[in-house]
Amino acid sequence: MSSRADDELEKAVSGSVVPLSANIDADIEAQLGTGPNAKSSSALLSPEALAYIEKLMPSDSDLIKEITDDSHPQKFIQQLRLIDIPVTDLPDAICHALKARIARFRWPRMGISDAAVEDYLDSIEQAYKDAKLMDKSKADDTEEQKRSAGRWLYSISNDKAHMQTLNGEPPRDNAIPRGILHQFANGEREVGWHRDWKERLF
Numbered sequence: 500m501s502s503r504a505d506d507e508l509e510k511a512v513s514g515s516v517v518p519l520s521a522n523i524d525a526d527i528e529a530q531l532g533t534g535p536n537a538k539s540s541s542a543l544l545s546p547e548a549l550a551y552i553e554k555l556m557p558s559d560s561d562l563i564k565e566i567t568d569d570s571h572p573q574k575f576i577q578q579l580r581l582i583d584i585p586v587t588d589l590p591d592a593i594c595h596a597l598k599a600r601i602a603r604f605r606w607p608r609m610g611i612s613d614a615a616v617e618d619y620l621d622s623i624e625q626a627y628k629d630a631k632l633m634d635k636s637k638a639d640d641t642e643e644q645k646r647s648a649g650r651w652l653y654s655i656s657n658d659k660a661h662m663q664t665l666n667g668e669p670p671r672d673n674a675i676p677r678g679i680l681h682q683f684a685n686g687e688r689e690v691g692w693h694r695d696w697k698e699r700l701f
Contacts, residue, residue, distance in 0.1 A: 575685040577700050581693040582649030591674075592681055599678025602670065611666055619665040623679050626659035627690050636694050649692035656680060656690075 636648035660676035683690035
């Protein structure tokens with residue numbers, strides 16, 4: 500990255516939240532959309548992509564502050580907190596969401612058609628819906644029962660998402676389908692874990 504890009508990125512990530520925003524999207528596209536790895540035949544993320552994710556990640560202490568902040572603007576983090584996902588798992592969740600975002604920029608440059616990508620995203624959404632059909636939680640459940648059911652739904656949805664294929668093959672990095680579910684839970688599609696997620700978060 501250029502010094503100017505570094506400075507802009509530093510400003511973008513200096514706040515109290517991880518900036519999974521349109522500005523970061525554009526920066527990812529600019530930084531990873533060119534160069535020798537732009538049309539890699541492998542679905543694995545390139546070393547520079549992984550380094551970029553590492554630069555975006557906040558420090559552990561900053562992350563702890565974020566995930567204990569009730570006003571955290573990222574809905575997928577709020578969703579995970581709502582079902583009591585351990586604090587120690589949240590850095591991975593943020594990293595997975597970033598990996599998925601970068602992968603979605605790289606797929607067209609690898610020759611994967613928009614239709615194939617959309618089919619893959621739809622299949623992950625359907626995996627969530629299939630898992631939801633198995634959900635036995637009830638409206639009169641206690642809060643702990645709702646959270647427990649949410650953790651079960653989260654786990655089963657991820658298991659099913661990992662089985663979906665893009666152009667006939669599953670992405671080699673299992674973080675990508677998990678990260679796509681985080682993107683969906685962030686408001687991209689109607690995906691949520693706690694029984695009352697819509698009412699509480701949206």
